[in-house]
Amino acid sequence: MPETTRSSVRLGLLRCGACGALDPGPCERCPACRASRLERVEADGTGTLVSWTVIRRPPARLKGEEPYAVAVVQLDEGVLLTGRLEPAEAEPRACGDRVACVRLLADSVPVFEVVRRA
Amino acid sequence: MRPVVVAGVGSTRFGRHDGVPAVALAAQAAEQAIAEAGVERHEIGALYLGNFVSGFLTGQEVLAGLVGEALGLANVPCTKVEGACASGGIAFRHAWLAVASGLCDTALAVGVEKMTHAPTPEVTAALNCAMDNQTDGPSGLTFPGLFGMVWRVHAARYGTTREHVSAVVMKNKRNGLRNPLAQMGAALTAEQIEESPLIADPLRLYDCCPTSDGAAAVVVAAADRRVGSAAPIRVLASVQTRGSARVAGHPDLSTFDATVEAARRAYEMAGITPAEVDFAELHDCFSIAEIVDSQDLGLVPRGKGHLWAAEGRTAVEGDIPINPSGGLLAKGHPVGATGLGQIYEAVLQLRGQHPNQVRDAAIGLTHNLGGAGVACTVTILGRPDA
Numbered sequence: 001m002p003e004t005t006r007s008s009v010r011l012g013l014l015r016c017g018a019c020g021a022l023d024p025g026p027c028e029r030c031p032a033c034r035a036s037r038l039e040r041v042e043a044d045g046t047g048t049l050v051s052w053t054v055i056r057r058p059p060a061r062l063k064g065e066e067p068y069a070v071a072v073v074q075l076d077e078g079v080l081l082t083g084r085l086e087p088a089e090a091e092p093r094a095c096g097d098r099v100a101c102v103r104l105l106a107d108s109v110p111v112f113e114v115v116r117r118a
Numbered sequence: 119m120r121p122v123v124v125a126g127v128g129s130t131r132f133g134r135h136d137g138v139p140a141v142a143l144a145a146q147a148a149e150q151a152i153a154e155a156g157v158e159r160h161e162i163g164a165l166y167l168g169n170f171v172s173g174f175l176t177g178q179e180v181l182a183g184l185v186g187e188a189l190g191l192a193n194v195p196c197t198k199v200e201g202a203c204a205s206g207g208i209a210f211r212h213a214w215l216a217v218a219s220g221l222c223d224t225a226l227a228v229g230v231e232k233m234t235h236a237p238t239p240e241v242t243a244a245l246n247c248a249m250d251n252q253t254d255g256p257s258g259l260t261f262p263g264l265f266g267m268v269w270r271v272h273a274a275r276y277g278t279t280r281e282h283v284s285a286v287v288m289k290n291k292r293n294g295l296r297n298p299l300a301q302m303g304a305a306l307t308a309e310q311i312e313e314s315p316l317i318a319d320p321l322r323l324y325d326c327c328p329t330s331d332g333a334a335a336v337v338v339a340a341a342d343r344r345v346g347s348a349a350p351i352r353v354l355a356s357v358q359t360r361g362s363a364r365v366a367g368h369p370d371l372s373t374f375d376a377t378v379e380a381a382r383r384a385y386e387m388a389g390i391t392p393a394e395v396d397f398a399e400l401h402d403c404f405s406i407a408e409i410v411d412s413q414d415l416g417l418v419p420r421g422k423g424h425l426w427a428a429e430g431r432t433a434v435e436g437d438i439p440i441n442p443s444g445g446l447l448a449k450g451h452p453v454g455a456t457g458l459g460q461i462y463e464a465v466l467q468l469r470g471q472h473p474n475q476v477r478d479a480a481i482g483l484t485h486n487l488g489g490a491g492v493a494c495t496v497t498i499l500g501r502p503d504a
């Protein structure tokens with residue numbers, strides 16, 4: 001998979017031109033107010049670990065890549081994102097740990113690392 | 119809306135049915151339901167068929183028409199419905215709606231899935247079609263992975279431990295031992311569960327329902343219509359809701375709002391409170407799901423699902439028996455059939471004929487949840503005198 005490696009990665013979000021609500025997208029209209037004017041903005045790529053898991057039985061297209069960790073992160077902007085967490089197996093971890101995006105997988109999937117324990 | 123009853127039910131065993139096509143499984147369950155209902159097949163005014171991955175895994179679509187033809191139904195609408203793991207529950211609701219609205223006097227709901235011939239990565243890929251594959255799929259998330267994350271959130275909030283969750287597995291596997299339709303009933307120890315391989319941390323093998331083949335069918339009829347010799351079971355409520363398909367649409371991963379809202383509307387429609395429910399067949403695709411669902415349905419106080427399971431309060435003899443059939447964990451999960459299989463089990467309970475009979479069962483609830491909570495059905499059934 002092509003990878004973009006950067007020390008700190010900014011993540012693209014959509015902001016509603018009418019009500020200002022943020023959404024990870026993709027969407028055609030603002031989920032909050034239905035306005036159609038959405039603009040691309042950049043998020044810092046830092047946030048809080050909501051939850052995570054280690055996938056040991058992947059779907060067919062990822063066979064051979066296991067184990068890998070998938071996480072849900074709440075960005076500091078408030079938006080929830082599903083991405084990867086590295087390294088795959090590093091205990092202890094806890095919901096609430098501070099994370100930062102370190103790179104993008106396939107130009108789209110954010111890869112996070114824990115930067116500070118909760 | 120006029121009163122509707124379940125007039126007949128049928129089901130294949132859940133498990134492996136090597137070499138038996140989905141259409142044959144569906145027809146087998148449907149023939150049983152039709153015979154039990156005592157209706158002539160020309161009287162059936164509509165067929166709704168629940169199925170999820172037949173196209174992906176077997177290369178066969180148009181199952182509704184094929185099953186209608188195999189059954190020799192009249193030229194009536196035969197419709198496939200799909201809502202991932204809730205497809206069977208949705209099929210039931212549409213059959214109920216057809217009769218309740220007066221469109222026809224008798225309707226047939228059939229659910230079927232054929233999965234066990236496919237290798238696990240293919241099955242995982244097929245089930246992943248129920249995810250929002252623009253937002254969550256690219257990460258490599260799977261459904262065991264989603265529920266592994268649900269477990270961690272529940273644990274962080276309520277102190278849920280491996281031992282609590284294992285209590286659900288042991289109960290359902292034990293219940294499955296007595297159910298002749300169940301794929302894998304078992305007498306498991308906590309050690310056996312803890313030593314089974316990790317699938318998506320912290321979920322282990324025994325926390326996950328098996329891959330299954332199977333079919334289930336239900337004939338519904340207007341309550342004032344003549345029905346067969348089996349006691350007619352009243353449909354007190356049938357509700358379907360939508361939730362967010364994407365993980366980002368669930369700000370709290372310890373609850374599914376589609377379930378909460380479906381339950382609220384169902385209790386209102388039935389005119390009962392959760393305390394009046396005598397037993398439930400709910401969507402335990404994973405062990406932790408039973409804990410979450412029991413809270414979302416209002417059967418157990420929020421934050422106590424794991425405690426009630428560990429204290430035996432959800433056992434067949436408990437305060438609120440949950441999944442006396444063995445649930446998806448032990449009975450199996452032929453996806454499109456599951457919601458109708460739950461209704462099959464509930465009907466046997468309300469007739470007093472279940473192998474794990476709940477004493478004095480008068481009102482039963484079934485709960486079927488699809489995808490990441492994108493589709494949900496809740497059905498409340500009552501004994502004739504309930």
